[in-house]
Amino acid sequence: MNPFLDVALRSLAVYFFMFAAIRVFGKNQLSQLNAGDIVLLLLISNAVQNAMVGSNVSLEGGLVAALVLFGANFIVKKIIFKNPKIKSLVESDPVILIKDGIVDNIKMKEQEVSFDELEEAVREHGVEKIEEVRLAVLEVDGNISVISMDKEKSRTNFSRHKRKYPRKSHKY
Numbered sequence: 075m076n077p078f079l080d081v082a083l084r085s086l087a088v089y090f091f092m093f094a095a096i097r098v099f100g101k102n103q104l105s106q107l108n109a110g111d112i113v114l115l116l117l118i119s120n121a122v123q124n125a126m127v128g129s130n131v132s133l134e135g136g137l138v139a140a141l142v143l144f145g146a147n148f149i150v151k152k153i154i155f156k157n158p159k160i161k162s163l164v165e166s167d168p169v170i171l172i173k174d175g176i177v178d179n180i181k182m183k184e185q186e187v188s189f190d191e192l193e194e195a196v197r198e199h200g201v202e203k204i205e206e207v208r209l210a211v212l213e214v215d216g217n218i219s220v221i222s223m224d225k226e227k228s229r230t231n232f233s234r235h236k237r238k239y240p241r242k243s244h245k246y
Contacts, residue, residue, distance in 0.1 A: 084127070093150070097164065168211045173208075174208060177192065192218065195218035198220075199219075
C-alpha cells in the first residue's frame with residue numbers, strides 16, 4: 075500500500091474516532107477547559123499521532139496527516155450545514171435549563187450540569203438570581219446562554235451574545 079494513502083486512511087480513522095468520542099462524552103466538556111482538560115488533550119494528541127502516521131515520520135507524512143484532518147473537518151462541516159438529519163446526529167440540540175426562573179432539574183441531570191455551574195453562568199451574565207432568568211440554554215458548543223427579564227421596564231434583556239461571524243463594517 076502507498077505510504078501516504080496509509081497515513082491518510084489512519085488519519086481519517088482517528089478523526090472520526092475523536093469526533094465520536096467528543097460526541098459521546100458530552101458538549102459541556104467543551105465549554106471551558108481547565109488544566110486537566112488541557113493535559114488530556116495534549117496526551118490524546120500525542121497518543122493518536124503514532125496511530126495516524128505509523129512508521130512514516132517524514133515531513134511529508136505529517137503534512138499528509140494534517141491535510142487529511144483539515145479536509146475531513148471541512149467536508150464534515152459542509153455536510154452538517156446542508157443536512158439537518160446528519161446535523162442532529164452529530165451535534166446535540168440546545169437544551170433549556172431555566173425557563174421563566176424555574177430550573178429544569180431533569181435536563182440538568184441529563185446534561186450533567188451542576189447547579190453550581192448553572193449559578194456561575196447566570197452570574198457571569200450579570201443576573202443576580204435564578205428567578206430573574208427568562209431563559210438559560212445549554213448551547214451546542216457547551217456554553218450557557220442567559221436571557222434575563224428587566225422587571226422595571228417589563229422587557230427582555232439579552233446578555234453577551236457571541237457572534238460566530240462578526241458583522242462587517244459598512245464604508246460609505
